Amino acid sequence: MLLYSTRRLAGAIPVLIVVAAVVFTLMQFAPGDAVSMLISDEASDADKARIREAWGLDDPPLMQFLNFLGNAVTGDFGTSFKYKMPVMELVLERLPATIELALAATLVAVAIGIPLGVLAAARPGSLWDSLASTFSFAGISMPNFWIGILLILLFAGHWHLLPSGGRAPWGMGVEPITGFLLLDTLIQGRLDAFWGALKHLALPALVLGTNMTGIITQLTRASVQEALHEDYVMTARAKGLGGMRILWRHAFRNALVGVVTIIGLEFGALLSGAMIVETVFAWPGIGSLLIQGISSRDYPLIIGLVLIYTAIFILVNLLIDLLYTLIDPRIRIN
Amino acid sequence: MTTHEPLLSIQNLDIAFGVDRAGVVHDLSLRLDRGEILALVGESGSGKSVTVKSVMRLIDQQGGHITGGRILLDTARQEPLDLALMNERQMRKIRGARIAMIFQDPMTSLNPVLTVGAQLVEAVRQHQPFDDGSAKARAIAMLEKVRMTDPLRRFDQYPHELSGGMRQRVMIAMALICEPDILIADEPTTALDVTVQAEILALIRSLQRQTRMGVLFITHDMGVVAEIADRVAVMLHGRIVEEGPVRRVFDAPAHDYTRKLLDAAPKFRQAAISATQAEPCTASPVLSVSHLSTRFPVRSRILRRHVANLHAVEDVSFDLHPRETVAIIGESGCGKSSLAKSLLRLIPTHEGRALLAGRDLLTLGGQALRVARDDIQMIFQDPYAALDPRMSVRQILSEPLRIRGVAADEDHLRALVARVGLPEDSLGRYPHQFSGGQRQRICIARALILRPKVLIADEPVSALDVAIQAQILSLLDELKRDEDLALLFISHDMAVVERVADRILVMHRGMIVEQGPAEAVLSRPAHPYTQRLLEAVPVSHPAARFERLSHPPAATAPIYPLGTDIEPARWQTVGPDHKLREGEYR
Numbered sequence: 061m062l063l064y065s066t067r068r069l070a071g072a073i074p075v076l077i078v079v080a081a082v083v084f085t086l087m088q089f090a091p092g093d094a095v096s097m098l099i100s101d102e103a104s105d106a107d108k109a110r111i112r113e114a115w116g117l118d119d120p121p122l123m124q125f126l127n128f129l130g131n132a133v134t135g136d137f138g139t140s141f142k143y144k145m146p147v148m149e150l151v152l153e154r155l156p157a158t159i160e161l162a163l164a165a166t167l168v169a170v171a172i173g174i175p176l177g178v179l180a181a182a183r184p185g186s187l188w189d190s191l192a193s194t195f196s197f198a199g200i201s202m203p204n205f206w207i208g209i210l211l212i213l214l215f216a217g218h219w220h221l222l223p224s225g226g227r228a229p230w231g232m233g234v235e236p237i238t239g240f241l242l243l244d245t246l247i248q249g250r251l252d253a254f255w256g257a258l259k260h261l262a263l264p265a266l267v268l269g270t271n272m273t274g275i276i277t278q279l280t281r282a283s284v285q286e287a288l289h290e291d292y293v294m295t296a297r298a299k300g301l302g303g304m305r306i307l308w309r310h311a312f313r314n315a316l317v318g319v320v321t322i323i324g325l326e327f328g329a330l331l332s333g334a335m336i337v338e339t340v341f342a343w344p345g346i347g348s349l350l351i352q353g354i355s356s357r358d359y360p361l362i363i364g365l366v367l368i369y370t371a372i373f374i375l376v377n378l379l380i381d382l383l384y385t386l387i388d389p390r391i392r393i394n
Numbered sequence: 395m396t397t398h399e400p401l402l403s404i405q406n407l408d409i410a411f412g413v414d415r416a417g418v419v420h421d422l423s424l425r426l427d428r429g430e431i432l433a434l435v436g437e438s439g440s441g442k443s444v445t446v447k448s449v450m451r452l453i454d455q456q457g458g459h460i461t462g463g464r465i466l467l468d469t470a471r472q473e474p475l476d477l478a479l480m481n482e483r484q485m486r487k488i489r490g491a492r493i494a495m496i497f498q499d500p501m502t503s504l505n506p507v508l509t510v511g512a513q514l515v516e517a518v519r520q521h522q523p524f525d526d527g528s529a530k531a532r533a534i535a536m537l538e539k540v541r542m543t544d545p546l547r548r549f550d551q552y553p554h555e556l557s558g559g560m561r562q563r564v565m566i567a568m569a570l571i572c573e574p575d576i577l578i579a580d581e582p583t584t585a586l587d588v589t590v591q592a593e594i595l596a597l598i599r600s601l602q603r604q605t606r607m608g609v610l611f612i613t614h615d616m617g618v619v620a621e622i623a624d625r626v627a628v629m630l631h632g633r634i635v636e637e638g639p640v641r642r643v644f645d646a647p648a649h650d651y652t653r654k655l656l657d658a659a660p661k662f663r664q665a666a667i668s669a670t671q672a673e674p675c676t677a678s679p680v681l682s683v684s685h686l687s688t689r690f691p692v693r694s695r696i697l698r699r700h701v702a703n704l705h706a707v708e709d710v711s712f713d714l715h716p717r718e719t720v721a722i723i724g725e726s727g728c729g730k731s732s733l734a735k736s737l738l739r740l741i742p743t744h745e746g747r748a749l750l751a752g753r754d755l756l757t758l759g760g761q762a763l764r765v766a767r768d769d770i771q772m773i774f775q776d777p778y779a780a781l782d783p784r785m786s787v788r789q790i791l792s793e794p795l796r797i798r799g800v801a802a803d804e805d806h807l808r809a810l811v812a813r814v815g816l817p818e819d820s821l822g823r824y825p826h827q828f829s830g831g832q833r834q835r836i837c838i839a840r841a842l843i844l845r846p847k848v849l850i851a852d853e854p855v856s857a858l859d860v861a862i863q864a865q866i867l868s869l870l871d872e873l874k875r876d877e878d879l880a881l882l883f884i885s886h887d888m889a890v891v892e893r894v895a896d897r898i899l900v901m902h903r904g905m906i907v908e909q910g911p912a913e914a915v916l917s918r919p920a921h922p923y924t925q926r927l928l929e930a931v932p933v934s935h936p937a938a939r940f941e942r943l944s945h946p947p948a949a950t951a952p953i954y955p956l957g958t959d960i961e962p963a964r965w966q967t968v969g970p971d972h973k974l975r976e977g978e979y980r
Contacts (some may be wrong), residue, residue: 291502297452298497299517299568300490303482309516313507388507389552 061385065378072374077129079370080363084125087359094357097141115141128363137367138360142353147364151346155368156239157227158338158345162330164261165269166323173273174319177280181288182307192277199274204333208267208340215263222263225342229256264341268333272326279322283315290314316387324380328373399468400425401608402449402493402576407463407478409441409448409632415461418444419632422463426576429606431599433613433623433640435655437859441632442612446578449610450495451477451485467492467576491521494569498581500561504553510537510564511549514571521572536567540597558726559590563597570601577602578610583618587725587886592930592942595622614859616659617889617932620644621939628652640936658860660889661934663916679713680847680880681737681770685962686710686746686756688729688736692953705952706732708904709963710746714848717874719881721895721912723888723927727951729904730884734850737882738772739763751847768798771841775853777833781825787811787836788821794844806843814839815869831862838869842877849873850882855890867894888931892916897971900924903952905963910972920974 099111112118116127128138137147173196180192216224228234228241232253237244242261245254287293288311296310335347342348346365353361384391402425409419419441426432434442447453449465466474467488477488497503505513514533518524524532530549537545540563553561562582569577579598583591599622602609613619619626619640627637628651636649647653688707691700706729714720722730735741737748737755748755750769758766774780781790791810792802811820814835816828825833834854841849851870855863871894874881885891891898895912900921908921919925933939954960965973 291497291499292505294452295495295497295503295565295568296505297455298450298489298495300486300488300520301516302486309508310505314505390506390554 061382065382068378068381069374072371075374076367076370080129080132080367081125083363083366084121084128087362088121090357092357094141094359097357128360132367137364140353140361141358142356142361143358147360150349150361151364151368153239154344154346154349157241157343158331158334158347159372160240160242161261161264161268161338161343161345162327162334164265165272165330165334166327168265168269169272169276169326170323172269173276174280176273177277177319178284178307178312180277180281181284181311182303184285189281192281196274196277199270200278201274202270204267204271204336205340207270208264208337211263211267212340223260224263225340227257227260227344228253229260232256264337264343267340268330268337271333272323272330275322275326276319280315280319283318284311287311287314313387317384317391320380320383320387324377327376331369331372399474400466401428401468402426402610403464403466403468403474404445404449405464405466407445407448407465408461409444409453409458410461411444411453411456411458415459417461417632418458419448422632422634424627424634424637426608426610428575428608429602430624431602431609431611431622432625432627433611433619434627434629435613435616435619436629437614437655437861440629442629443580445629446495446580446610446612449477449576449578450489450493451480451482452495454482487521490517490569490574491572492574493576493578494572494574495578495580496562496565496569496582499585500558500565501585503565504561506553508552509549510551510553510556514549514564514568517568518571532571533567536571537564539570539601540564540567542567557590558586559593562586562590562594566594566597566601570605573605574607576608576610578612580612581614582611584613584615588888588932589725589926589930591618591932592621595932596942598622615932616656617662617934620934620936621932623936628655644935644937654861658864659934660860660863660887660893662889662892662931677715679715680751681714681882682747682749683713683737684711684747684749686733686736686748687744688732688741689744700956702953702955703958705904705954705960707736707743708952708960710901710904710906711963712899712906712909714880714882716847716878716880718896719871719874719883719894720897720899721883721885721891722899722901723885723891724901725886725927728901729952730901731852732904733901734772734852734882734884737850738767738770764798768844769846770848770850771844771846772850772852773834773837773841773854776857777830777837778857780837781833783825786822786824787816790825790836790840791821791843794840798844810839810843813873814842815865829862830858831866834858834866835869838866838873842873845877846879848880848882850884852884853886854883856885856887863890870894888916888928900927905952905975907975908973910969914969914972918969918972920968920972 094117095108095112098115099108116124119127131138135148139145140147140150143150176192176195180189183189212224215222223229234241234245234248234250234253237247241257242254245251245257284307293306293310296306331347334345335351337343338345338347339351346368350362350365352358353365404422404424407419407422408417410417422445424432434446436442444453444458448458448460460478463478465477467477468474477485480488504510511530511533514536515526515529518529518532534545534549537548542548542560542563548556548560553564556564565582582598583594586594595618598609611622623640625638626640626643627634628643628649629635630651636643636647636652643652644656647656686707687705687709689703689705692702692704693699694701710733712720722733724730732741736743739755743756746756750766753762753766755766755770785793788807791807795802807821808818812818816832816835816839825836828836854870855866858866867890870881873879881894883891883894892912898910898912898915899906900908900915900923902923908915908919908924915924916928919928929942961977964976966976968974
């Protein structure tokens with residue numbers, strides 16, 4: 061298992077290089093001049109040339125790329141044009157917020173989608189089933205930003221139940237230890253701050269998870285339905301087992317492989333959805349950072365972030381593959 | 395008539411399916427007594443499976459309804475219970491506890507993600523107030539009772555780690571763990587090898603004698619009926635057409651349909667051998683295989699190092715002449731399908747030669763191999779899975795030609811369709827519009843379109859009803875003579891082999907252990923393995939029933955450490971052309 065994981069991670073290196081190359085090439089073709097971000101438009105041509113040289117923008121593109129790769133190996137992804145800070149530092153500061161949001165959204169999606177899907181599969185055609193379908197199709201088809209704004213209007217604007225944005229109340233005074241706010245507040249025994257952070261997390265996580273909830277509901281329903289028609293379910297019934305036990309222990313456990321696969325794939329979609337949701341809710345994560353980076357042509361930041369996204373996606377899929385072996389004894393890793 | 399109440403009494407049962415309540419079972423009455431085995435016989439679609447599932451009320455979830463009649467289950471003190479009137483909650487207390495069931499396919503009837511032990515413990519704890527420890531003890535005792543080797547280890551294994559026969563034993567253990575009064579067995583041996591079938595039948599018989607339970611045994615195989623039943627009920631179109639003691643039904647069948655079933659049943663060692671002994675094969679062989687070996691690497695679990703070899707096919711040599719049928723027999727896993735796939739180059743071979751019309755099939759590459767494949771074609775076991783459902787028969791038949799850049803001639807296609815006995819208008823139709831037997835005819839036509847010299851048939855009739863089997867076998871026999879075909883016929887069914895084979899090769903653990911003329915091998919088997927195979931074939935009349943000796947456990951897979959040299963085969967002649975491989979039998 062360890063060997064397998066190591067091999068898979070080693071296999072990720074070429075993927076990361078290709079992704080970096082693609083992003084780098086695209087940026088070469090992007091209109092506009094990065095220098096305009098670094099110095100005022102009114103600056104003299106001589107000044108611009110000086111800046112260009114200082115940031116290595118004069119070198120041939122291939123040289124720039126190889127330089128970037130060389131530095132990347134040592135963990136140096138360059139310096140952000142806009143923030144004038146090492147990209148790595150910026151990203152690491154913001155990454156926990158996004159992961160916290162994505163995990164919370166996944167949790168929401170799993171906690172709602174799986175029971176809804178399983179129960180819908182148990183009674184196809186029932187009121188419960190149509191309700192689940194309606195709910196999941198609505199979740200799949202409604203755009204994130206729209207649900208986001210709608211919920212902000214309701215919960216923050218109208219009912220004043222939840223905050224409209226941000227990650228924590230101002231001046232909470234919690235020391236960042238892990239960077240995961242929920243964890244940090246708990247470690248420091250600050251239940252009030254934990255509650256505050258949770259309230260801030262609730263809406264964005266719900267909005268981000270809506271789409272995934274719909275997909276998980278639909279897929280769980282389909283996989284459990286299929287499993288319910290298998291012979292072993294008939295065997296279970298012939299043993300005298302009750303409906304719920306057959307549903308969860310026999311049908312659902314077998315349907316789980318498909319459900320876990322989709323959770324892994326959807327996690328990627330979740331990360332791109334997070335860019336919008338983070339912007340709507342002013343969530344200080346890497347998604348909103350990437351949007352800012354793109355709008356200000358902050359090339360080092362963009363490459364760094366895209367690589368982080370790629371790495372997360374690869375890691376999540378490795379995790380899913382390892383999970384398979386726990387769920388289904390017939391699957392062996394090789 | 396017995397004076398006591400029957401254990402189970404089905405009275406005037408009507409069953410309907412779907413919203414429009416289409417009748418499937420009509421006015422059916424049956425009774426089952428303690429300590430007897432009642433066989434319910436009929437072809438697929440006769441309603442036998444539905445009937446027994448309705449006893450367990452398992453049809454409810456599949457859209458079935460009991461629309462009339464009673465299903466009375468005897469109780470110790472009170473009036474009999476009418477199962478037809480019970481609700482789901484009440485039925486749950488009956489299922490598994492008083493009536494248990496085993497199913498046809500042990501490969502799919504056990505839950506793949508739960509251990510054998512978990513599934514057994516679950517069954518016992520559902521009905522009896524056992525704690526985990528005593529439930530486990532009970533489960534292990536049960537595994538012993540169904541004669542599983544090493545029950546402690548089996549308890550923690552998953553179904554996929556067990557063979558088909560072992561899984562069926564687990565199913566039986568699971569069914570009997572709460573000591574039910576009635577065991578319903580729905581074709582429990584149909585998916586198993588003949589030797590395993592014999593063991594499972596013997597096991598059911600002995601357990602039934604020990605516990606005095608009533609067994610309701612469903613089968614389509616009259617041989618199995620002859621082996622195991624005390625009484626027989628014959629079903630046709632949802633009705634019982636005949637019922638009686640097994641001897642009476644076999645000796646003096648009252649209903650035409652019963653007679654038809656008995657006639658259609660393959661009778662091993664009964665009929666005169668129908669395969670006319672081909673004229674002595676003086677012609678040169680069309681396919682000549684020598685010292686063929688196929689090995690699969692066995693890899694270690696963690697580092698995936700190549701640690702041993704599975705010798706799927708080991709040092710196999712034989713000749714195949716035009717207009718000759720050579721049958722390869724053996725249990726699943728003996729290497730007979732690997733041999734066929736090796737010849738077609740569908741899997742890589744380790745060494746050996748296979749000369750087809752002067753070319754060595756095993757060394758050809760690229761274009762030459764493609765040309766050679768015109769001469770050797772295959773038909774597969776499952777005609778339902780072997781045809782692309784989105785292609786019309788015309789497309790299916792002309793595809794092999796198209797691949798070779800030849801235009802399909804419409805007259806040629808029509809003639810071929812007529813030749814294999816398909817209706818004239820078949821070309822424009824799709825596979826789902828045909829029955830199983832017709833589909834196998836399409837497969838045969840597909841294989842013949844290139845005018846091959848050799849046809850490999852891998853269990854070509856085992857997925858078909860017996861009456862259809864006979865027709866397909868006759869067709870193959872005719873084609874063999876008319877088209878100068880040589881047939882390599884792979885089968886585990888001795889009655890079928892007896893019918894078609896001119897010569898027989900017996901395969902065991904990748905090796906040929908005996909070979910010779912069909913008549914000699916079947917009537918004077920020399921190798922203990924061949925004897926065991928033949929002895930396992932169900933008898934064709936209940937009077938011929940005999941107690942089979944308990945056999946050694948099934949052979950292990952032929953896995954050898956790297957670099958193992960297998961001794962070349964030495965043959966002992968036991969009759970004209972009849973040879974036995976020397977060496978110890980494992």
